[in-house]
Amino acid sequence: MIAGSNLEKIVNSGNFVVTGELGPPKSSDITQLKHHAEEMKDHVDAYNITDNQTAIVRTSSIACGSTLVQMGLEPIIQITVRDRNRICIQADVLGAHALGIKNILCLSGDHQSFGNEPGSKGVYDIDSMQLLKGLQEMRDENRFMGGDEVEAPISYYLGAVSNPFADPFEYRVDRLEKKINAGASFIQTQCIFDLDRFEKWMELVRERGLHKKAAIMGGVTPIKSLGAARYMKNNVSGITIPDALIDRLKGAEKKKEEGLKICIETIKRLQEIEGVAGVHIMAIAWEEIVPEIVERSGLYPRPQV
Amino acid sequence: MIIAERKPLEEIAAMAAPYKKICVLGCNTCVGVCMAGGEKEAAETASLLRIHRNKENQEGEVDVFSLERQCEFEFIDEVLERLKSYDLIISLACGVGVQTMVEHVPSLRVVPGLNTTSMGYPTEQGVWSERCLGCGDCVLHLTMGVCPITRCAKTLLNGPCGGSAEGLCEVGEDIPCAWQLIHDRLSSFSRLNDLDEIQPPKDWSTSHHGGPRTTVREDVRIDRGE
Numbered sequence: 001m002i003a004g005s006n007l008e009k010i011v012n013s014g015n016f017v018v019t020g021e022l023g024p025p026k027s028s029d030i031t032q033l034k035h036h037a038e039e040m041k042d043h044v045d046a047y048n049i050t051d052n053q054t055a056i057v058r059t060s061s062i063a064c065g066s067t068l069v070q071m072g073l074e075p076i077i078q079i080t081v082r083d084r085n086r087i088c089i090q091a092d093v094l095g096a097h098a099l100g101i102k103n104i105l106c107l108s109g110d111h112q113s114f115g116n117e118p119g120s121k122g123v124y125d126i127d128s129m130q131l132l133k134g135l136q137e138m139r140d141e142n143r144f145m146g147g148d149e150v151e152a153p154i155s156y157y158l159g160a161v162s163n164p165f166a167d168p169f170e171y172r173v174d175r176l177e178k179k180i181n182a183g184a185s186f187i188q189t190q191c192i193f194d195l196d197r198f199e200k201w202m203e204l205v206r207e208r209g210l211h212k213k214a215a216i217m218g219g220v221t222p223i224k225s226l227g228a229a230r231y232m233k234n235n236v237s238g239i240t241i242p243d244a245l246i247d248r249l250k251g252a253e254k255k256k257e258e259g260l261k262i263c264i265e266t267i268k269r270l271q272e273i274e275g276v277a278g279v280h281i282m283a284i285a286w287e288e289i290v291p292e293i294v295e296r297s298g299l300y301p302r303p304q305v
Numbered sequence: 306m307i308i309a310e311r312k313p314l315e316e317i318a319a320m321a322a323p324y325k326k327i328c329v330l331g332c333n334t335c336v337g338v339c340m341a342g343g344e345k346e347a348a349e350t351a352s353l354l355r356i357h358r359n360k361e362n363q364e365g366e367v368d369v370f371s372l373e374r375q376c377e378f379e380f381i382d383e384v385l386e387r388l389k390s391y392d393l394i395i396s397l398a399c400g401v402g403v404q405t406m407v408e409h410v411p412s413l414r415v416v417p418g419l420n421t422t423s424m425g426y427p428t429e430q431g432v433w434s435e436r437c438l439g440c441g442d443c444v445l446h447l448t449m450g451v452c453p454i455t456r457c458a459k460t461l462l463n464g465p466c467g468g469s470a471e472g473l474c475e476v477g478e479d480i481p482c483a484w485q486l487i488h489d490r491l492s493s494f495s496r497l498n499d500l501d502e503i504q505p506p507k508d509w510s511t512s513h514h515g516g517p518r519t520t521v522r523e524d525v526r527i528d529r530g531e
Binding site for chain 2: 124145166167
Protein backbone atom coordinates (compact mmCIF):
# COMPACT_ATOMS: atom_id res chain seq x y z
CA MET A 1 0.00 0.00 0.00
CA ILE A 2 1.39 3.39 -0.98
CA ALA A 3 -1.08 6.05 0.16
CA GLY A 4 -3.94 3.94 1.47
CA SER A 5 -6.58 5.68 -0.59
CA ASN A 6 -9.89 3.99 -1.33
CA LEU A 7 -8.93 3.97 -5.00
CA GLU A 8 -5.68 2.20 -4.27
CA LYS A 9 -7.40 -0.32 -1.99
CA ILE A 10 -9.98 -1.22 -4.61
CA VAL A 11 -7.31 -1.51 -7.30
CA ASN A 12 -5.33 -3.82 -5.03
CA SER A 13 -8.44 -5.87 -4.19
CA GLY A 14 -8.77 -6.81 -7.84
CA ASN A 15 -12.33 -5.45 -8.07
CA PHE A 16 -13.31 -3.54 -11.21
CA VAL A 17 -12.78 0.11 -10.28
CA VAL A 18 -15.28 2.88 -11.01
CA THR A 19 -14.28 6.54 -10.90
CA GLY A 20 -16.35 9.58 -11.73
CA GLU A 21 -15.48 13.09 -12.72
CA LEU A 22 -16.47 16.47 -11.35
CA GLY A 23 -15.71 19.71 -13.15
CA PRO A 24 -15.42 22.75 -10.88
CA PRO A 25 -17.59 25.72 -11.85
CA LYS A 26 -16.66 29.10 -13.34
CA SER A 27 -17.50 30.67 -9.99
CA SER A 28 -16.74 29.99 -6.38
CA ASP A 29 -20.21 28.59 -5.77
CA ILE A 30 -19.51 24.86 -5.61
CA THR A 31 -22.99 23.86 -4.40
CA GLN A 32 -23.68 22.02 -7.64
CA LEU A 33 -20.37 20.16 -7.53
CA LYS A 34 -21.12 19.03 -3.98
CA HIS A 35 -24.60 18.00 -5.05
CA HIS A 36 -23.22 15.87 -7.90
CA ALA A 37 -20.67 14.35 -5.55
CA GLU A 38 -23.47 13.34 -3.15
CA GLU A 39 -25.56 12.04 -6.02
CA MET A 40 -22.98 9.49 -7.15
CA LYS A 41 -21.28 8.78 -3.85
CA ASP A 42 -22.48 5.19 -3.58
CA HIS A 43 -21.68 4.51 -7.21
CA VAL A 44 -18.07 5.61 -7.66
CA ASP A 45 -14.92 4.77 -5.73
CA ALA A 46 -13.30 8.17 -6.23
CA TYR A 47 -13.83 11.40 -8.17
CA ASN A 48 -11.49 13.12 -10.57
CA ILE A 49 -11.55 16.86 -10.01
CA THR A 50 -10.44 18.56 -13.17
CA ASP A 51 -7.81 21.29 -13.19
CA ASN A 52 -9.09 24.25 -15.24
CA GLN A 53 -10.29 21.82 -17.89
CA THR A 54 -9.98 22.93 -21.50
CA ALA A 55 -7.97 25.85 -20.14
CA ILE A 56 -11.03 27.60 -18.73
CA VAL A 57 -10.72 29.41 -15.41
CA ARG A 58 -12.57 27.54 -12.69
CA THR A 59 -12.47 27.00 -8.95
CA SER A 60 -9.24 25.21 -8.19
CA SER A 61 -9.06 21.46 -8.20
CA ILE A 62 -7.44 21.29 -4.79
CA ALA A 63 -10.03 23.56 -3.16
CA CYS A 64 -12.84 21.34 -4.48
CA GLY A 65 -10.88 18.24 -3.53
CA SER A 66 -10.51 19.50 -0.01
CA THR A 67 -14.27 20.04 0.17
CA LEU A 68 -14.82 16.44 -0.90
CA VAL A 69 -12.44 15.23 1.80
CA GLN A 70 -14.51 17.17 4.35
CA MET A 71 -17.59 15.41 3.00
CA GLY A 72 -15.92 12.05 3.61
CA LEU A 73 -15.48 11.44 -0.13
CA GLU A 74 -12.37 10.69 -2.10
CA PRO A 75 -10.98 13.07 -4.72
CA ILE A 76 -8.40 12.41 -7.40
CA ILE A 77 -6.81 15.78 -7.97
CA GLN A 78 -5.82 16.52 -11.52
CA ILE A 79 -2.65 18.53 -11.97
CA THR A 80 -1.65 19.92 -15.34
CA VAL A 81 1.72 21.42 -16.18
CA ARG A 82 0.11 24.22 -18.19
CA ASP A 83 -0.51 26.78 -15.46
CA ARG A 84 2.12 26.23 -12.80
CA ASN A 85 5.87 25.90 -12.67
CA ARG A 86 7.68 23.32 -10.58
CA ILE A 87 7.77 25.61 -7.56
CA CYS A 88 4.02 26.05 -7.52
CA ILE A 89 3.18 22.45 -8.40
CA GLN A 90 5.30 21.05 -5.59
CA ALA A 91 3.88 23.59 -3.17
CA ASP A 92 0.35 22.65 -4.21
CA VAL A 93 1.10 18.95 -3.81
CA LEU A 94 2.34 19.59 -0.27
CA GLY A 95 -0.81 21.60 0.38
CA ALA A 96 -3.05 18.92 -1.10
CA HIS A 97 -1.41 16.33 1.13
CA ALA A 98 -1.90 18.55 4.16
CA LEU A 99 -5.61 18.76 3.26
CA GLY A 100 -5.93 14.98 3.19
CA ILE A 101 -5.93 14.45 -0.58
CA LYS A 102 -4.49 11.06 -1.47
CA ASN A 103 -4.73 10.65 -5.23
CA ILE A 104 -3.04 12.76 -7.89
CA LEU A 105 -3.48 12.51 -11.64
CA CYS A 106 -0.72 14.09 -13.75
CA LEU A 107 -1.46 15.61 -17.16
CA SER A 108 -0.05 18.01 -19.73
CA GLY A 109 -3.33 19.91 -19.99
CA ASP A 110 -5.13 21.31 -23.02
CA HIS A 111 -3.24 24.20 -24.56
CA GLN A 112 -4.23 27.61 -23.19
CA SER A 113 -5.34 28.74 -26.66
CA PHE A 114 -8.49 26.59 -26.23
CA GLY A 115 -9.74 28.37 -23.15
CA ASN A 116 -11.11 31.69 -22.01
CA GLU A 117 -7.69 33.26 -21.49
CA PRO A 118 -6.14 32.51 -24.87
CA GLY A 119 -3.58 35.28 -24.45
CA SER A 120 -2.15 33.78 -21.30
CA LYS A 121 1.40 32.56 -21.02
CA GLY A 122 1.53 28.77 -20.95
CA VAL A 123 3.94 27.62 -18.29
CA TYR A 124 5.05 24.11 -19.31
CA ASP A 125 8.11 24.42 -17.10
CA ILE A 126 8.06 20.63 -16.85
CA ASP A 127 6.15 18.04 -18.87
CA SER A 128 3.72 15.42 -17.57
CA MET A 129 6.45 12.76 -17.52
CA GLN A 130 8.75 14.95 -15.47
CA LEU A 131 5.82 15.77 -13.19
CA LEU A 132 5.19 12.08 -12.49
CA LYS A 133 8.85 11.36 -11.92
CA GLY A 134 9.25 14.44 -9.74
CA LEU A 135 6.26 13.59 -7.56
CA GLN A 136 7.39 9.98 -7.30
CA GLU A 137 10.77 11.14 -6.04
CA MET A 138 9.17 13.59 -3.62
CA ARG A 139 7.21 10.69 -2.17
CA ASP A 140 9.71 7.83 -2.36
CA GLU A 141 13.01 9.61 -1.95
CA ASN A 142 11.95 12.62 0.11
CA ARG A 143 13.45 14.89 -2.49
CA PHE A 144 12.08 17.94 -4.26
CA MET A 145 12.77 18.22 -7.98
CA GLY A 146 15.60 20.62 -7.25
CA GLY A 147 17.26 18.17 -4.86
CA ASP A 148 16.31 19.69 -1.49
CA GLU A 149 14.97 17.38 1.17
CA VAL A 150 11.22 17.13 1.80
CA GLU A 151 11.24 17.63 5.54
CA ALA A 152 8.43 15.25 6.42
CA PRO A 153 7.24 12.17 4.55
CA ILE A 154 4.47 12.65 2.04
CA SER A 155 2.38 10.03 0.27
CA TYR A 156 -0.13 9.91 -2.52
CA TYR A 157 -1.32 7.48 -5.15
CA LEU A 158 -0.06 8.65 -8.52
CA GLY A 159 -1.82 8.32 -11.81
CA ALA A 160 -1.45 9.41 -15.38
CA VAL A 161 -3.55 9.60 -18.50
CA SER A 162 -3.11 7.85 -21.79
CA ASN A 163 -4.74 8.53 -25.11
CA PRO A 164 -4.88 5.40 -27.29
CA PHE A 165 -6.53 7.51 -29.99
CA ALA A 166 -3.77 10.04 -30.43
CA ASP A 167 -0.90 9.69 -32.85
CA PRO A 168 1.59 8.28 -33.55
CA PHE A 169 -0.42 5.19 -32.56
CA GLU A 170 2.59 2.90 -32.36
CA TYR A 171 4.21 5.25 -29.87
CA ARG A 172 1.22 5.37 -27.50
CA VAL A 173 2.13 2.15 -25.69
CA ASP A 174 5.78 3.22 -25.43
CA ARG A 175 4.56 6.40 -23.82
CA LEU A 176 2.33 4.49 -21.44
CA GLU A 177 5.28 2.36 -20.38
CA LYS A 178 7.36 5.46 -19.90
CA LYS A 179 4.66 6.95 -17.65
CA ILE A 180 4.49 3.77 -15.60
CA ASN A 181 8.27 3.83 -15.27
CA ALA A 182 8.01 7.45 -14.19
CA GLY A 183 5.72 6.53 -11.31
CA ALA A 184 2.13 6.08 -12.50
CA SER A 185 0.27 3.41 -10.51
CA PHE A 186 -3.02 3.93 -12.28
CA ILE A 187 -3.89 5.08 -15.78
CA GLN A 188 -7.09 6.67 -17.03
CA THR A 189 -7.58 6.72 -20.78
CA GLN A 190 -9.17 9.32 -23.02
CA CYS A 191 -12.87 8.67 -23.79
CA ILE A 192 -13.29 5.42 -25.68
CA PHE A 193 -15.66 5.55 -28.64
CA ASP A 194 -13.54 3.46 -30.98
CA LEU A 195 -13.42 0.15 -29.13
CA ASP A 196 -11.58 -1.64 -31.91
CA ARG A 197 -8.68 0.73 -31.67
CA PHE A 198 -8.78 0.51 -27.87
CA GLU A 199 -8.65 -3.29 -28.01
CA LYS A 200 -5.71 -3.16 -30.40
CA TRP A 201 -3.96 -0.84 -27.95
CA MET A 202 -4.76 -3.14 -25.01
CA GLU A 203 -3.26 -6.04 -26.93
CA LEU A 204 0.02 -4.14 -27.13
CA VAL A 205 -0.34 -3.23 -23.43
CA ARG A 206 -0.71 -6.90 -22.49
CA GLU A 207 2.18 -7.95 -24.73
CA ARG A 208 4.44 -5.87 -22.53
CA GLY A 209 2.73 -6.84 -19.29
CA LEU A 210 1.96 -3.20 -18.55
CA HIS A 211 -1.52 -4.06 -17.20
CA LYS A 212 0.26 -5.85 -14.36
CA LYS A 213 2.37 -2.81 -13.50
CA ALA A 214 -0.44 -0.26 -13.39
CA ALA A 215 -4.23 -0.30 -13.17
CA ILE A 216 -5.55 0.61 -16.62
CA MET A 217 -8.95 2.30 -16.44
CA GLY A 218 -10.89 2.89 -19.64
CA GLY A 219 -12.45 6.33 -20.00
CA VAL A 220 -16.08 6.61 -21.10
CA THR A 221 -18.46 9.49 -21.73
CA PRO A 222 -22.21 9.09 -22.21
CA ILE A 223 -23.33 11.11 -25.21
CA LYS A 224 -26.47 13.11 -24.53
CA SER A 225 -27.29 14.23 -28.07
CA LEU A 226 -26.15 14.14 -31.66
CA GLY A 227 -24.92 17.71 -31.28
CA ALA A 228 -22.77 16.73 -28.31
CA ALA A 229 -21.23 13.89 -30.33
CA ARG A 230 -20.48 16.17 -33.24
CA TYR A 231 -19.07 18.82 -30.93
CA MET A 232 -16.72 16.33 -29.30
CA LYS A 233 -15.68 14.89 -32.65
CA ASN A 234 -14.78 18.27 -34.06
CA ASN A 235 -13.76 20.38 -31.08
CA VAL A 236 -12.35 18.33 -28.26
CA SER A 237 -8.66 17.72 -28.54
CA GLY A 238 -7.62 14.07 -28.47
CA ILE A 239 -11.07 12.54 -28.99
CA THR A 240 -12.05 10.46 -31.99
CA ILE A 241 -15.64 9.39 -32.65
CA PRO A 242 -16.18 6.89 -35.47
CA ASP A 243 -18.75 7.84 -38.11
CA ALA A 244 -20.60 4.58 -37.41
CA LEU A 245 -21.34 5.81 -33.91
CA ILE A 246 -22.62 9.14 -35.18
CA ASP A 247 -24.83 7.26 -37.65
CA ARG A 248 -26.17 5.03 -34.89
CA LEU A 249 -27.18 8.08 -32.88
CA LYS A 250 -28.62 9.72 -35.96
CA GLY A 251 -30.78 6.67 -36.62
CA ALA A 252 -31.99 6.36 -33.05
CA GLU A 253 -35.38 7.69 -32.03
CA LYS A 254 -34.39 8.47 -28.45
CA LYS A 255 -30.90 9.94 -28.74
CA LYS A 256 -30.34 10.22 -25.00
CA GLU A 257 -31.22 6.59 -24.33
CA GLU A 258 -29.09 5.50 -27.30
CA GLY A 259 -26.12 7.48 -26.00
CA LEU A 260 -26.59 5.86 -22.64
CA LYS A 261 -26.82 2.40 -24.20
CA ILE A 262 -23.59 2.97 -26.13
CA CYS A 263 -21.87 3.97 -22.91
CA ILE A 264 -23.14 0.95 -20.99
CA GLU A 265 -22.23 -1.42 -23.84
CA THR A 266 -18.73 0.05 -23.80
CA ILE A 267 -18.36 -0.46 -20.05
CA LYS A 268 -19.60 -4.04 -20.35
CA ARG A 269 -17.11 -4.72 -23.10
CA LEU A 270 -14.33 -3.11 -21.07
CA GLN A 271 -15.08 -5.55 -18.25
CA GLU A 272 -14.45 -8.41 -20.67
CA ILE A 273 -11.08 -7.12 -21.89
CA GLU A 274 -8.16 -8.74 -20.14
CA GLY A 275 -6.05 -6.20 -18.34
CA VAL A 276 -8.66 -3.46 -17.97
CA ALA A 277 -8.86 -2.74 -14.25
CA GLY A 278 -11.74 -0.31 -14.23
CA VAL A 279 -13.72 2.44 -15.83
CA HIS A 280 -13.51 6.19 -15.52
CA ILE A 281 -16.87 7.81 -16.24
CA MET A 282 -16.73 11.37 -17.51
CA ALA A 283 -20.38 12.43 -17.62
CA ILE A 284 -19.70 16.06 -18.39
CA ALA A 285 -22.86 18.12 -17.80
CA TRP A 286 -24.78 14.88 -17.25
CA GLU A 287 -23.47 13.91 -13.84
CA GLU A 288 -26.87 12.78 -12.55
CA ILE A 289 -26.83 9.84 -14.96
CA VAL A 290 -23.77 8.20 -13.38
CA PRO A 291 -25.67 6.04 -10.84
CA GLU A 292 -27.85 4.62 -13.61
CA ILE A 293 -24.82 3.89 -15.80
CA VAL A 294 -23.04 2.11 -12.97
CA GLU A 295 -26.12 0.07 -12.07
CA ARG A 296 -26.99 -0.90 -15.62
CA SER A 297 -23.36 -1.88 -16.22
CA GLY A 298 -23.59 -4.37 -13.37
CA LEU A 299 -21.09 -2.52 -11.22
CA TYR A 300 -23.35 -1.73 -8.29
CA PRO A 301 -23.02 -2.02 -5.35
CA ARG A 302 -19.44 -0.83 -5.05
CA PRO A 303 -17.13 -3.00 -2.99
CA GLN A 304 -16.31 -1.85 0.54
CA VAL A 305 -12.66 -2.53 1.22
CA MET B 306 17.71 34.60 -39.31
CA ILE B 307 15.49 37.00 -37.42
CA ILE B 308 11.96 37.16 -38.81
CA ALA B 309 9.74 40.21 -38.47
CA GLU B 310 6.70 41.78 -40.04
CA ARG B 311 5.67 45.37 -40.39
CA LYS B 312 3.30 46.85 -37.88
CA PRO B 313 -0.05 48.00 -39.29
CA LEU B 314 0.29 51.40 -40.95
CA GLU B 315 -2.30 52.92 -38.58
CA GLU B 316 -0.13 52.00 -35.60
CA ILE B 317 2.98 53.48 -37.21
CA ALA B 318 1.07 56.62 -38.21
CA ALA B 319 -0.21 57.05 -34.65
CA MET B 320 3.32 56.82 -33.26
CA ALA B 321 4.50 59.38 -35.80
CA ALA B 322 1.57 61.79 -35.44
CA PRO B 323 3.11 64.22 -32.91
CA TYR B 324 6.39 64.58 -34.87
CA LYS B 325 7.43 66.74 -37.81
CA LYS B 326 10.83 65.60 -39.00
CA ILE B 327 10.56 61.87 -39.37
CA CYS B 328 12.85 59.21 -40.80
CA VAL B 329 11.87 55.69 -41.75
CA LEU B 330 15.06 53.73 -41.28
CA GLY B 331 15.46 50.35 -42.98
CA CYS B 332 17.83 47.57 -42.00
CA ASN B 333 19.30 45.50 -44.80
CA THR B 334 20.30 42.34 -42.99
CA CYS B 335 17.81 39.80 -41.53
CA VAL B 336 14.66 41.87 -41.92
CA GLY B 337 15.79 42.89 -45.39
CA VAL B 338 16.06 39.24 -46.39
CA CYS B 339 12.64 38.41 -44.94
CA MET B 340 11.19 41.40 -46.81
CA ALA B 341 9.91 43.22 -43.76
CA GLY B 342 12.30 46.10 -43.17
CA GLY B 343 14.87 46.37 -45.95
CA GLU B 344 15.46 49.26 -48.33
CA LYS B 345 12.43 48.49 -50.46
CA GLU B 346 10.04 48.07 -47.53
CA ALA B 347 11.39 51.23 -45.89
CA ALA B 348 10.69 53.24 -49.06
CA GLU B 349 7.22 51.75 -49.30
CA THR B 350 6.46 52.47 -45.65
CA ALA B 351 7.68 56.06 -45.99
CA SER B 352 5.41 56.60 -49.05
CA LEU B 353 2.39 55.17 -47.29
CA LEU B 354 3.09 57.28 -44.24
CA ARG B 355 3.41 60.44 -46.37
CA ILE B 356 0.06 59.75 -48.05
CA HIS B 357 -1.55 59.10 -44.69
CA ARG B 358 -0.13 62.25 -43.15
CA ASN B 359 -1.21 64.35 -46.15
CA LYS B 360 -4.73 63.04 -45.78
CA GLU B 361 -4.69 63.87 -42.09
CA ASN B 362 -3.27 67.35 -42.83
CA GLN B 363 -0.24 66.67 -40.66
CA GLU B 364 2.69 68.95 -41.37
CA GLY B 365 6.31 67.87 -41.67
CA GLU B 366 8.42 65.59 -43.78
CA VAL B 367 9.09 61.87 -43.96
CA ASP B 368 12.59 60.96 -45.07
CA VAL B 369 13.85 57.43 -45.69
CA PHE B 370 17.13 55.52 -45.91
CA SER B 371 18.64 52.27 -44.73
CA LEU B 372 21.59 50.95 -42.77
CA GLU B 373 23.41 47.72 -43.45
CA ARG B 374 22.71 46.74 -39.83
CA GLN B 375 21.09 48.75 -37.06
CA CYS B 376 22.48 46.35 -34.47
CA GLU B 377 26.12 47.40 -34.80
CA PHE B 378 27.59 50.70 -33.62
CA GLU B 379 29.89 51.15 -36.62
CA PHE B 380 26.99 51.30 -39.07
CA ILE B 381 25.09 53.73 -36.85
CA ASP B 382 28.16 55.93 -36.44
CA GLU B 383 28.53 56.37 -40.19
CA VAL B 384 25.26 58.32 -40.32
CA LEU B 385 25.16 59.67 -36.80
CA GLU B 386 24.76 63.35 -37.64
CA ARG B 387 22.00 62.65 -40.11
CA LEU B 388 20.13 60.50 -37.56
CA LYS B 389 20.38 63.28 -34.97
CA SER B 390 18.65 65.69 -37.34
CA TYR B 391 15.27 63.88 -37.02
CA ASP B 392 12.56 64.30 -34.37
CA LEU B 393 11.61 60.68 -34.76
CA ILE B 394 13.14 57.58 -36.28
CA ILE B 395 10.81 54.79 -37.23
CA SER B 396 13.13 51.83 -37.20
CA LEU B 397 12.32 48.99 -39.54
CA ALA B 398 14.91 46.82 -37.79
CA CYS B 399 14.15 44.02 -35.36
CA GLY B 400 13.85 44.83 -31.66
CA VAL B 401 17.59 44.48 -31.33
CA GLY B 402 18.21 47.23 -33.86
CA VAL B 403 15.85 49.67 -32.12
CA GLN B 404 17.58 49.10 -28.80
CA THR B 405 21.10 49.24 -30.20
CA MET B 406 20.32 52.68 -31.60
CA VAL B 407 18.86 54.13 -28.41
CA GLU B 408 21.60 52.69 -26.24
CA HIS B 409 24.33 54.00 -28.52
CA VAL B 410 22.75 57.40 -29.12
CA PRO B 411 20.51 58.18 -26.12
CA SER B 412 19.34 61.48 -27.63
CA LEU B 413 17.55 59.67 -30.47
CA ARG B 414 13.80 59.06 -30.31
CA VAL B 415 13.35 55.66 -31.99
CA VAL B 416 10.10 53.68 -32.29
CA PRO B 417 9.61 50.23 -33.80
CA GLY B 418 8.02 49.92 -37.21
CA LEU B 419 8.16 46.13 -37.09
CA ASN B 420 6.99 43.35 -34.82
CA THR B 421 9.86 40.93 -34.38
CA THR B 422 8.39 37.46 -34.48
CA SER B 423 11.00 34.75 -34.39
CA MET B 424 14.21 33.09 -35.47
CA GLY B 425 13.52 30.88 -38.42
CA TYR B 426 13.79 30.44 -42.14
CA PRO B 427 11.64 30.73 -45.27
CA THR B 428 9.98 27.35 -45.75
CA GLU B 429 8.59 28.61 -49.04
CA GLN B 430 8.36 31.97 -50.82
CA GLY B 431 6.44 34.25 -48.46
CA VAL B 432 6.34 31.81 -45.53
CA TRP B 433 8.77 31.97 -42.64
CA SER B 434 8.72 29.37 -39.88
CA GLU B 435 10.17 29.59 -36.42
CA ARG B 436 12.90 27.10 -35.61
CA CYS B 437 14.82 28.38 -32.59
CA LEU B 438 13.83 30.06 -29.33
CA GLY B 439 17.40 30.61 -28.20
CA CYS B 440 16.90 28.60 -24.99
CA GLY B 441 20.64 28.53 -24.37
CA ASP B 442 20.89 24.75 -23.98
CA CYS B 443 20.38 23.04 -27.33
CA VAL B 444 18.72 19.62 -27.30
CA LEU B 445 18.68 18.99 -31.05
CA HIS B 446 21.09 16.05 -30.65
CA LEU B 447 18.42 14.28 -28.58
CA THR B 448 15.59 14.98 -30.97
CA MET B 449 17.06 14.21 -34.39
CA GLY B 450 17.42 17.86 -35.30
CA VAL B 451 13.80 18.85 -34.63
CA CYS B 452 13.41 21.35 -31.79
CA PRO B 453 10.63 20.46 -29.32
CA ILE B 454 11.25 23.65 -27.36
CA THR B 455 10.34 25.76 -30.37
CA ARG B 456 8.05 23.54 -32.34
CA CYS B 457 6.00 21.82 -29.62
CA ALA B 458 3.41 24.26 -28.26
CA LYS B 459 3.93 22.77 -24.79
CA THR B 460 7.75 22.51 -25.01
CA LEU B 461 7.47 18.83 -24.09
CA LEU B 462 10.67 16.85 -23.75
CA ASN B 463 9.31 13.33 -23.38
CA GLY B 464 7.19 12.63 -26.41
CA PRO B 465 3.88 13.79 -27.87
CA CYS B 466 0.92 14.78 -25.71
CA GLY B 467 -2.54 13.33 -26.21
CA GLY B 468 -3.46 16.13 -28.57
CA SER B 469 -1.30 14.93 -31.46
CA ALA B 470 -3.57 13.75 -34.28
CA GLU B 471 -2.64 12.68 -37.78
CA GLY B 472 0.69 14.44 -37.54
CA LEU B 473 -0.78 17.75 -36.42
CA CYS B 474 -0.63 19.73 -33.20
CA GLU B 475 -3.85 20.28 -31.22
CA VAL B 476 -3.22 24.02 -31.33
CA GLY B 477 -3.72 24.47 -35.05
CA GLU B 478 -4.23 22.56 -38.24
CA ASP B 479 -1.30 24.20 -39.93
CA ILE B 480 1.14 23.22 -37.19
CA PRO B 481 2.92 19.89 -37.56
CA CYS B 482 3.31 17.97 -34.29
CA ALA B 483 7.00 18.30 -33.45
CA TRP B 484 6.98 14.97 -31.67
CA GLN B 485 5.46 13.20 -34.65
CA LEU B 486 8.36 14.60 -36.69
CA ILE B 487 10.88 13.51 -34.06
CA HIS B 488 9.25 10.10 -33.82
CA ASP B 489 9.36 9.65 -37.59
CA ARG B 490 13.00 10.64 -37.80
CA LEU B 491 14.02 8.39 -34.90
CA SER B 492 12.07 5.58 -36.53
CA SER B 493 13.82 6.05 -39.88
CA PHE B 494 17.18 5.80 -38.09
CA SER B 495 15.97 2.77 -36.04
CA ARG B 496 16.47 4.74 -32.86
CA LEU B 497 12.96 4.83 -31.36
CA ASN B 498 14.41 3.41 -28.13
CA ASP B 499 15.99 6.82 -27.55
CA LEU B 500 12.55 7.98 -26.45
CA ASP B 501 12.43 5.47 -23.58
CA GLU B 502 14.76 7.54 -21.46
CA ILE B 503 12.98 10.04 -19.24
CA GLN B 504 14.44 13.45 -19.99
CA PRO B 505 14.78 15.41 -16.75
CA PRO B 506 13.21 18.85 -16.26
CA LYS B 507 14.96 21.43 -18.38
CA ASP B 508 17.18 24.00 -16.74
CA TRP B 509 15.48 27.14 -18.02
CA SER B 510 18.01 29.43 -16.36
CA THR B 511 20.00 29.47 -19.60
CA SER B 512 16.91 30.82 -21.38
CA HIS B 513 15.20 34.14 -20.85
CA HIS B 514 13.79 32.75 -17.59
CA GLY B 515 17.24 33.32 -16.09
CA GLY B 516 16.91 37.02 -16.92
CA PRO B 517 18.40 38.88 -19.90
CA ARG B 518 21.42 37.03 -21.15
CA THR B 519 24.89 38.31 -21.88
CA THR B 520 27.41 36.17 -23.69
CA VAL B 521 31.00 36.90 -22.73
CA ARG B 522 33.91 35.55 -24.73
CA GLU B 523 37.11 36.45 -22.94
CA ASP B 524 39.18 34.96 -25.76
CA VAL B 525 37.95 37.50 -28.27
CA ARG B 526 37.61 40.51 -26.00
CA ILE B 527 39.90 43.44 -26.60
CA ASP B 528 42.06 44.11 -23.59
CA ARG B 529 41.58 47.81 -23.04
CA GLY B 530 44.23 48.04 -20.32
CA GLU B 531 44.05 50.47 -17.44
